[in-house]
Structure formats: structure tokens, C-alpha cells
Amino acid sequence: RWTVEVDRDGERLTLRPTQLVLATGMSGKPYVPTLPGQDVFRGDQHHSSQHPGPDAYAGKKVVVIGSNNSAFDICGALWEHDADVTMVQRSSTHIVKSASLMEIGLGDLYSERALAAGMTTEKADLVFASLPYRIMHEFQIPLYDQMRERDKEFYDRLEAAGFELDWGADGSGLFMKYLRRGSGYYIDVGASELVADGRIKLKSGVNIERINPRSVTLTDGTELPADLLAPLARLIARAAENCQVVVVTHAAPLVAALSEQPGATRISLEKNLGETSAPDHDPPAWTWPAR
Numbered sequence: 001r002w003t004v005e006v007d008r009d010g011e012r013l014t015l016r017p018t019q020l021v022l023a024t025g026m027s028g029k030p031y032v033p034t035l036p037g038q039d040v041f042r043g044d045q046h047h048s049s050q051h052p053g054p055d056a057y058a059g060k061k062v063v064v065i066g067s068n069n070s071a072f073d074i075c076g077a078l079w080e081h082d083a084d085v086t087m088v089q090r091s092s093t094h095i096v097k098s099a100s101l102m103e104i105g106l107g108d109l110y111s112e113r114a115l116a117a118g119m120t121t122e123k124a125d126l127v128f129a130s131l132p133y134r135i136m137h138e139f140q141i142p143l144y145d146q147m148r149e150r151d152k153e154f155y156d157r158l159e160a161a162g163f164e165l166d167w168g169a170d171g172s173g174l175f176m177k178y179l180r181r182g183s184g185y186y187i188d189v190g191a192s193e194l195v196a197d198g199r200i201k202l203k204s205g206v207n208i209e210r211i212n213p214r215s216v217t218l219t220d221g222t223e224l225p226a227d228l229l230a231p232l233a234r235l236i237a238r239a240a241e242n243c244q245v246v247v248v249t250h251a252a253p254l255v256a257a258l259s260e261q262p263g264a265t266r267i268s269l270e271k272n273l274g275e276t277s278a279p280d281h282d283p284p285a286w287t288w289p290a291r
Contacts, residue, residue: 001016001017001018002015002016002017002020003015003016004016004020027182028049030048030050032047035208035210036208036209036210036211037211037212038211040213041211041212041213041214041226042213042214043214044056045211048066048070048074049070051070051074053077054074054077054078054080054081055081057078057083058082058083059083060083060084061084061224061226062078062083062085062086062226063088063216063226064078064086064087064088065088065090065208066087066088066090067089067093067186067204068093068184068185069185069187071087071186072186072191072192072195073191075194076190076191076194079191079199079200085201086201086202086203086224087195087200087201087202087203088203088208088216088218089163089164089202089204089205089206090207090208091184092164092165092166092184093163093165093166093186094167094168094173094174094184094186095155095158095185095186095188095192096173096174096185096186096187096188097147097154097188098187098188098189100150100151101187104146104147104150105140105143105144105173105175109127109128133179136172136175136179137170137176140172140175141171144167144168144171144173144174145171148167154192154196157197158192158195158196161195161196161197161202162202162204163195163196163202163204164204164205168180174187203218203220203222205220206218206220214226225256236258236261237258237262237264240263240264248269
């Protein structure tokens with residue numbers, strides 16, 4: 001058990017918990033970028049530090065900008081609540097499986113195996129803290145080489161899905177990347193599998209060109225619908241179950257969302273000298289009703 005002495009409104013209290021979590025927030029300072037068009041977006045937008053949880057986003061199209069710890073956790077929870085999620089990966093990410101990290105990276109210090117060998121928590125903390133940062137990467141590289149080999153099939157599937165991986169500047173992995181950058185990594189607890197098999201959609205190697213009222217445009221020209229377009233398309237599809245519904249729109253994202261609905265037919269119309277026609281259909285698939 002731990003012994004923790006706290007000051008509560010001037011009164012000194014002694015607590016003896018079996019588990020102690022030091023949630024100091026040392027990595028919690030949010031970095032909030034400024035993106036072109038973010039002031040015109042009509043849906044919900046927020047930084048990961050302000051994320052309220054997935055419940056309100058069931059059935060909606062969500063774009064998550066980022067591919068590190070917070071982004072993966074948020075994408076995974078949104079997918080579990082039936083949101084249509086797209087992750088935008090702007091730069092490469094180091095990923096290590098939690099089980100491999102604990103067994104290979106930390107097993108000699110923090111594990112039942114280490115405890116059986118006489119390693120206590122106090123000794124483990126001292127050993128880890130005594131290693132100079134200047135040479136730490138030399139000890140880390142062979143450990144992450146083992147992890148890369150052990151989980152090769154996992155990494156192959158991620159790369160096949162288009163995910164851009166890295167192992168740090170010199171192959172030294174998670175701890176050195178944290179110490180050097182404080183970001184750029186994900187300790188995988190399952191969400192990577194959702195990216196590897198396509199359940200979480202992925203756009204990698206791109207950045208944000210601009211944010212539109214109902215979508216996000218990427219630097220490769222892709223436009224990702226966000227928030228309300230998918231629910232609107234499903235609402236139209238439900239209405240079409242009882243009657244014929246004709247939607248005339250110039251909005252490409254709405255056309256794409258409607259095209260995913262079962263039974264939907266897309267007709268491209270042209271107007272010339274007051275006459276509207278469907279040139280791709282012979283005979284014409286549609287004519288305007290007489291007025």
C-alpha cells in the first residue's frame with residue numbers, strides 16, 4: 001500500500017491506497033492549431049482535450065485530424081458508437097502494441113517476472129532514472145527491433161492500409177520520441193486494428209487545405225463530408241421508402257452521401273437554352289413535369 005499525505009482545506013489527512021495514479025498533466029497542455037475556414041464550419045468542432053465523449057456522434061460523419069494517442073482513442077470510441085470516422089494522418093506515427101511494450105520494453109523492470117527475480121518498484125525506478133539520456137537510445141534500439149520483428153504481421157497490415165509508420169529518428173522507439181518531441185506515437189490497445197481493416201477510414205500523407213461549412217478539404221483535393229450530411233442522406237432515404245423523392249443539388253458531398261443509400265439512382269442533368277435533359281440516358285430517364 002501507498003501512504004499519501006494530503007492537505008484538504010488546511011486539514012492534514014493520511015491516505016493508504018493500494019493503487020496510486022499520478023495524473024499530473026505533464027503532457028496535457030493542448031496545442032490548438034489555426035486552420036483556414038474553421039470559423040465557418042457549422043458542425044461541432046473541438047480540440048481533443050475538450051472532447052465530450054462519443055455518445056452524441058452516433059450515426060454522424062466525423063473527421064479526426066491527427067494520428068497519435070488521443071486521435072486513436074477518440075476514433076476507436078466513436079467507431080464503437082456507430083459514427084462514420086475518418087482519421088487524417090498528416091505525418092508518420094510510431095505505434096507499439098501495449099503487450100509488446102510491457103513484455104519487451106519494461107518486462108525486466110516492471111512485471112511479475114521482474115518481481116520474482118528480486119526487482120522491486122523502488123529498484124526499478126532507480127535503474128530507469130539512472131540511465132543518462134545521451135546514451136539511452138543505444139539501449140532502446142535493440143528492444144524496438146525485437147518488437148518490430150514480433151509484431152511484423154501487424155505492421156504489414158497497417159502499412160497495407162496506407163498508414164505511415166516510423167520508429168523514431170534512429171529506430172529507438174517510444175521513450176526517446178516522447179523525450180525528444182512529446183508526441184508522434186500511439187500505445188496500441190486495439191484501435192490500430194480498426195484502421196488496418198478499414199473500419200476506421202484513413203487519409204494519410206495529406207494536410208488540411210481548408211474547412212468548409214459542412215466538410216473538410218484536404219491538400220490532395222479530397223473533400224470529406226462532416227457531421228450532418230450522412231444523417232440527412234439517411235433521412236431522405238427513409239422518406240423515399242413511402243414515396244418518390246427527387247433531390248436536385250450541386251453539392252458533391254451530399255451527392256456522394258446519397259449515392260451510398262440503397263436504391264438511390266444518380267442522374268446528371270444538363271440545361272441548354274431552357275431545356276433540361278439527362279444526356280447519359282437514352283431514352284431520357286427524367287423530364288420535368290409539365291407546369
